[in-house]
Amino acid sequence: MNRQNFIKKGLLGSGIFASTVSSAGILKNDIDEIEPLEPLDTENINFNSDKLENHSVLHKASTRGHADHGWLVSNHTFSFANYHNPERMHFGVLRVLNDDTVAKGRGFGRHPHDNMEIISIPLEGDLEHEDSMGNKAIIRKGDIQVMSAGTGIIHSEYNKNTDQAVKFLQIWVYPNQRNVSPRYDQITLDIAQRQNKFQQILSPNPDDEGVWIHQDAWFSMGHFDKDIETTYQIKQSGNGVYIFVIKGSVTVEGQALETRDGFGIWDVSEINLKSTSADTEILLMDLSMTLD
Amino acid sequence: MRTLTFIIFGKNEEILLTLKRIIELTPTWNAIIQQDLNACKQQLLDEPVNVLLLSSGLSIEDEREITDHLSRLTYPIGLIKHYGGGSGLLKNEVYSLFPELLPV
Numbered sequence: 001m002n003r004q005n006f007i008k009k010g011l012l013g014s015g016i017f018a019s020t021v022s023s024a025g026i027l028k029n030d031i032d033e034i035e036p037l038e039p040l041d042t043e044n045i046n047f048n049s050d051k052l053e054n055h056s057v058l059h060k061a062s063t064r065g066h067a068d069h070g071w072l073v074s075n076h077t078f079s080f081a082n083y084h085n086p087e088r089m090h091f092g093v094l095r096v097l098n099d100d101t102v103a104k105g106r107g108f109g110r111h112p113h114d115n116m117e118i119i120s121i122p123l124e125g126d127l128e129h130e131d132s133m134g135n136k137a138i139i140r141k142g143d144i145q146v147m148s149a150g151t152g153i154i155h156s157e158y159n160k161n162t163d164q165a166v167k168f169l170q171i172w173v174y175p176n177q178r179n180v181s182p183r184y185d186q187i188t189l190d191i192a193q194r195q196n197k198f199q200q201i202l203s204p205n206p207d208d209e210g211v212w213i214h215q216d217a218w219f220s221m222g223h224f225d226k227d228i229e230t231t232y233q234i235k236q237s238g239n240g241v242y243i244f245v246i247k248g249s250v251t252v253e254g255q256a257l258e259t260r261d262g263f264g265i266w267d268v269s270e271i272n273l274k275s276t277s278a279d280t281e282i283l284l285m286d287l288s289m290t291l292d
Numbered sequence: 293m294r295t296l297t298f299i300i301f302g303k304n305e306e307i308l309l310t311l312k313r314i315i316e317l318t319p320t321w322n323a324i325i326q327q328d329l330n331a332c333k334q335q336l337l338d339e340p341v342n343v344l345l346l347s348s349g350l351s352i353e354d355e356r357e358i359t360d361h362l363s364r365l366t367y368p369i370g371l372i373k374h375y376g377g378g379s380g381l382l383k384n385e386v387y388s389l390f391p392e393l394l395p396v
Contacts, residue, residue, distance in 0.1 A: 079384045084394060089384070096380065112307045114348035114377030149377055151349045152304035174375060178355075179348060 096172030107158030125166030240266030248280025302347025
């Protein structure tokens with residue numbers, strides 16, 4: 001699968017690795033039948049930068065999929081569970097970006113995962129993790145949790161608090177190889193190190209800052225005062241960047257973004273950001289646009 | 293809703309059972325679990341199914357061999373290389389294969 005096709009399939013929603021086989025015995029893999037790249041969801045994009053035109057996609061917060069299960073309220077940037085939007089399937093190898101709120105004392109019971117790199121970023125409250133590898137831990141704001149599900153992992157995640165909801169981002173990234181050995185890790189970061197700059201929280205390298213995953217991906221978080229300008233250099237040629245505004249507001253190459261908006265850019269080597277309100281918190285995901 | 297029959301081929305029994313349970317939540321879908329390559333190939337020959345869903349724990353060789361086997365079948369079949377292991381992506385994968393099933 002070539003790079004352009006993978007991006008386009010993400011935007012058009014056919015990027016699932018499914019194919020049909022005809023009775024003539026010919027594998028008709030629709031991954032190879034994609035027209036040239038076209039960005040979607042562009043009605044709100046101001047193309048005041050050459051970097052953005054035909055190289056970006058905007059997902060406004062209000063356009064996300066919404067699920068309210070009572071104990072769990074979730075907003076899905078990309079198609080997930082019963083939310084299926086063919087125009088929102090993935091951005092490169094980023095497949096799931098769920099903005100979850102779990103009621104006090106409630107949570108996800110024991111359930112399995114496989115073949116996915118799963119990253120959880122707590123925003124408020126305490127989340128209690130337990131898994132089939134014997135790990136039992138609590139993560140809270142400032143922590144990053146990662147699971148390489150690989151051949152299979154069973155886990156549960158509960159809101160440890162009895163007096164408040166827990167809020168966290170649940171992110172799934174396609175792995176660069178199937179059936180790796182399952183792995184769990186969590187770290188606590190010094191969030192002071194992200195004040196008015198980006199702090200790396202994830203990479204492909206076990207020896208690098210933050211947690212690591214089986215994919216060419218680097219995540220960073222930043223907490224900015226108003227009117228702080230910064231430039232982010234793409235870590236690897238060919239990667240795209242997906243920016244999610246946790247709170248506050250920012251302009252990215254002139255594109256205004258507000259709380260919980262998502263914005264993807266590709267075919268660039270660096271991007272310029274400027275916070276436009278105080279107490280702005282940003283998650284930046286620098287990801288491979290191809291699946292090996 | 294169209295009737296669909298799946299074969300779920302993989303090695304992790306708990307995940308296979310979970311996928312079967314999730315698939316069969318849709319009243320007109322049913323699933324058969326296979327953990328052995330040769331048994332899976334024979335099952336595909338014995339009775340037409342709509343979807344082969346590749347679950348976890350398979351070797352690269354097993355995935356390649358069962359995929360190659362599909363081209364020898366005399367009926368159309370969908371192939372899903374499943375990611376995620378649970379309910380998160382499963383329906384999306386099925387709807388991508390059969391967009392006409394997407395609820396309006």
